[in-house]
Structures are given as C-alpha cells and as structure tokens.
Amino acid sequence: MSSHFPSISRIAYEGPKSKNPLAFKHYNPDEVVEGKTMRDHLRFSIVYWHTMCGQGGDMFGAPTAIRPWDAGKSGIELAKARVPVFFEIAEKLGMPYYAFHDRDVAPHGQTLRESNEYLDTIVALLKEQQQRTGIKLLWGTAQLFVHPRFMHGAATSPSSEVFAFSAAQVKKALEVTHELGGEGYTFWGGREGYMTLWNTDMKRELDHLAKFLHMAVDYAKQIGFKGQFYIEPKPKEPTKHQYDSDAAACLNFLREYDLLPYFKLNLETNHATLAGHSMQHEMEVAGAAGALGSLDANTGDLLLGWDTDQFLTDASTATQMMLTTLKYGGLTTGGVNFDAKVRRESVDPEDLFYSHIGGMDTFARGLKNAAAIRADGRLGDFVKQRYSTWDTGLGASIEAGKESFSSLEAFALEKGEATQVPSGRQEFLENLVNEFI
Numbered sequence: 384m385s386s387h388f389p390s391i392s393r394i395a396y397e398g399p400k401s402k403n404p405l406a407f408k409h410y411n412p413d414e415v416v417e418g419k420t421m422r423d424h425l426r427f428s429i430v431y432w433h434t435m436c437g438q439g440g441d442m443f444g445a446p447t448a449i450r451p452w453d454a455g456k457s458g459i460e461l462a463k464a465r466v467p468v469f470f471e472i473a474e475k476l477g478m479p480y481y482a483f484h485d486r487d488v489a490p491h492g493q494t495l496r497e498s499n500e501y502l503d504t505i506v507a508l509l510k511e512q513q514q515r516t517g518i519k520l521l522w523g524t525a526q527l528f529v530h531p532r533f534m535h536g537a538a539t540s541p542s543s544e545v546f547a548f549s550a551a552q553v554k555k556a557l558e559v560t561h562e563l564g565g566e567g568y569t570f571w572g573g574r575e576g577y578m579t580l581w582n583t584d585m586k587r588e589l590d591h592l593a594k595f596l597h598m599a600v601d602y603a604k605q606i607g608f609k610g611q612f613y614i615e616p617k618p619k620e621p622t623k624h625q626y627d628s629d630a631a632a633c634l635n636f637l638r639e640y641d642l643l644p645y646f647k648l649n650l651e652t653n654h655a656t657l658a659g660h661s662m663q664h665e666m667e668v669a670g671a672a673g674a675l676g677s678l679d680a681n682t683g684d685l686l687l688g689w690d691t692d693q694f695l696t697d698a699s700t701a702t703q704m705m706l707t708t709l710k711y712g713g714l715t716t717g718g719v720n721f722d723a724k725v726r727r728e729s730v731d732p733e734d735l736f737y738s739h740i741g742g743m744d745t746f747a748r749g750l751k752n753a754a755a756i757r758a759d760g761r762l763g764d765f766v767k768q769r770y771s772t773w774d775t776g777l778g779a780s781i782e783a784g785k786e787s788f789s790s791l792e793a794f795a796l797e798k799g800e801a802t803q804v805p806s807g808r809q810e811f812l813e814n815l816v817n818e819f820i
C-alpha cells in the first residue's frame with residue numbers, strides 16, 4: 384500500500400463517546416439494522432473527481448491545495464501517481480465502492496485515440512488496486528463537459544460531429560466500466576441544456592438525447608454489461624436550463640422516449656436544492672416511480688445559490704433520506720456516493736479524512752434514526768390512519784375502479800356534507816421526528 388498518510392491507520396468504530404477525530408462515532412459497518420449490516424445498507428462510495436482532482440480552485444481564485452503527491456507532475460504521470468493514493472484513502476476509510484469519470488482518472492489526449500490509450504493505462508492500475516483492496520466500482524461515467532467541443536452540449540449539441548465524439552467517448556467509458564466490474568453507469572448531462580432558446584431547437588435536441596441513450600442501452604447489451612443505468616437530475620449550472628432538471632422531468636423524458644425500463648435516477652441533495660425541492664421530495668418522486676437508484680450524498684449551502692457539493696453533516700436531512708430509502712426497500716445497485724469536496728480553505732490532506740468520516744457518521748446516524756422511527760411505528764401509523772377512508776367502503780370501491788363521476792355524484796347528493804377531515808398534525812409530527820434526531 385502507498386503511504387501518504389503514515390499517521391492515519393484504518394478508521395475504526397469507537398462509538399458515540401469517542402473524542403478521536405479519526406474514528407467513527409456512529410458508522411459501525413458490521414452493526415445490523417433492520418436485518419442488514421450498515422455496510423450493506425449504506426454502500427458508501429468515494430469519488431475520484433473531488434477527492435483526487437479537487438485543488439480548491441474556483442472562479443475567483445487559483446488552487447489552494449496542491450497535494451504533495453501532485454507536486455511537480457502533470458499529464459499521465461500525475462494521473463498514475465494519484466491512483467495508489469486514492470485507494471489508500473478509500474481503504475483506510477473502509478469504503479466498499481468508488482466512482483469516477485473517464486477524464487478525471489486519465490487526462491485528455493491530443494486525439495481521441497491518445498485519450499483512450501491514457502484511459503487504458505490508468506484502468507489497468509485501477510484494476511490492480513481493486514483486486515488488492517476488494518474495493519468495487521459503484522459506477523463509471525464519461526466527462527462530456529470540460530472540453531471546448533462540448534460548449535453547446537454533447538448528445539444535444541447542434542453539431543452531429545460532436546454527437547459522434549460523445550458517442551465514441553461513452554462507448555469507451557462503458558467498456559472500461561464493464562471491464563472494472565462496475566455495478567452501474569451514470570449520465571449527468573453536464574451541458575445538455577440551453578443558454579438561450581433563440582438559438583435552440585429543443586424538440587430536436589431532446590430527440591437526439593433519447594437516441595444517444597438508446598444507443599448506450601444497445602451497446603451495453605452488445606458487450607454484456609448488466610449494470611444499472613442512471614440519469615442524474617440537475618436544474619441549472621452550467622447552463623441556464625438543464626434538460627434533466629429534476630426527478631419528475633427526468634422520469635417524464637424517460638417515459639416519453641421508452642427508456643424508463645433501462646434507467647433509474649441518481650439523485651443529489653445539492654441538485655434538489657437548486658431545483659427548489661427537498662431531497663426527500665426528489666427521493667419520493669423517484670421511489671414512487673420505482674426509479675430510486677443511487678444517491679449523490681452531499682449538501683449545498685442554503686445561503687449560496689450554486690452547487691457547493693459540501694459534505695452533509697445534518698442528521699435531520701440524513702434521517703429523511705434514510706427513511707425514504709428504507710421505505711422503498713433500500714439501495715440495491717446504488718449507494719451513498721460522496722459527491723462532495725472539502726472547502727477551498729481546508730487545505731490539508733487530512734481534511735479528506737475528517738470530511739468523509741463526518742459524512743459517513745451522518746448517514747449512519749440517519750440510518751439508525753430512520754430505523755428507530757420505523758420501529759416506533761407512530762409516524763407510519765399516523766400516515767396510514769390519515770388515509771383510512773380508502774381502506775374500506777367508498778374509498779376501497781374507488782381504488783378498485785368500481786365508481787364513476789355519476790355514482791360519486793349520487794353518493795355526495797345523498798351524504799349532504801363530507802365528514803370533517805381530521806387535523807394534519809404537522810407540528811405534532813415534527814416534534815415526534817425530533818425525538819429521534
């Protein structure tokens with residue numbers, strides 16, 4: 384194993400009373416919750432792009448955190464140097480999974496052929512590290528937004544040649560994801576949207592996006608890749624309007640173009656915020672459609688209007704997320720993927736540990752809280768009771784499709800007035816939930 388962190392050993396569970404900043408207080412991987420270990424419920428995943436490629440640069444300032452393993456290196460040599468460090472961090476954190484973009488693990492070449500060669504070089508190293516550590520690939524993806532050719536979009540570019548280059552890149556990314564045993568493949572439409580409708584044929588762009596995704600589904604079948612496909616909603620940034628703007632928009636698009644059987648959603652907390660939704664809302668929308676796939680676990684800053692990708696440390700949000708996850712049967716192919724980066728001011732390599740430990744502990748607390756709320760039963764019973772007029776008599780008959788406007792009019796005329804609907808008890812329920820946070 385590489386040893387860039389000689390003073391940090393494997394992070395252990397020490398329990399809630401521990402004052403050790405390099406220990407888990409809540410994440411106890413072998414602890415069983417609702418019949419399954421925390422490890423198997425949470426399926427934690429560490430991302431390559433923020434962890435290895437984030438250097439703290441922003442629109443206003445230069446990088447603040449040039450890592451010691453990066454110093455003096457560039458191109459493929461830099462890419463090679465990062466692989467063992469990434470796996471040292473992942474292994475010490477006890478991460479069962481990781482995720483990457485093609486152009487984050489390996490650099491852009493001068494040509495597509497050279498880019499593919501760079502990627503093959505790094506994939507061989509990733510494979511060795513996966514075999515050494517047992518860490519698995521949660522999902523792979525292609526980065527179709529940094530290179531200038533993607534300025535107008537990739538699959539939705541007005542240029543058919545850019546569409547072709549995008550297809551070639553996704554083809555290769557699918558191949559390497561398959562080679563690495565990836566359990567999924569994610570599409571985040573980095574620049575799939577528009578800056579102005581004056582230059583945009585929206586219908587044609589959406590048709591092209593659907594055609595692109597169908598080609599991906601067909602190619603996966605051709606090479607025998609059985610992983611789950613995901614679409615990741617985000618409403619804006621970098622474009623004014625991203626076509627995959629929220630869970631509902633994604634589901635509508637997938638249904639319209641007969642793609643729903645092949646895709647689930649990879650939902651991100653910060654993207655939900657940008658869409659004006661809570662993460663719980665986005666997860667309920669996806670769960671109700673049978674499309675709750677994977678979670679990009681982060682948070683925004685509610686006082687900032689952009690995608691800050693911070694580590695989630697709010698146990699209340701994590702509890703909501705885990706309640707909805709358990710409600711829909713848990714994560715199967717997906718995971719709790721830390722699409723999150725340390726702040727620009729957190730310049731020490733050790734901050735990569737504190738951040739992930741905090742995120743993992745927060746989701747572990749969320750999971751335990753959610754299981755306790757479910758075991759307590761009062762919240763679930765309240766919601767069930769609230770809909771009890773649908774369980775028998777008139778309601779059951781409507782749900783069974785036995786009633787019509789005419790029969791319901793006859794009921795209402797006879798009844799005179801509907802029975803008083805009971806209190807929604809919002810504050811009572813908020814207090815109840817707070818008992819567990």
Ligand SMILES: [Mn+2]
Pocket residue numbers: 651653654690691692722
């Ligand atoms: Mn984000």
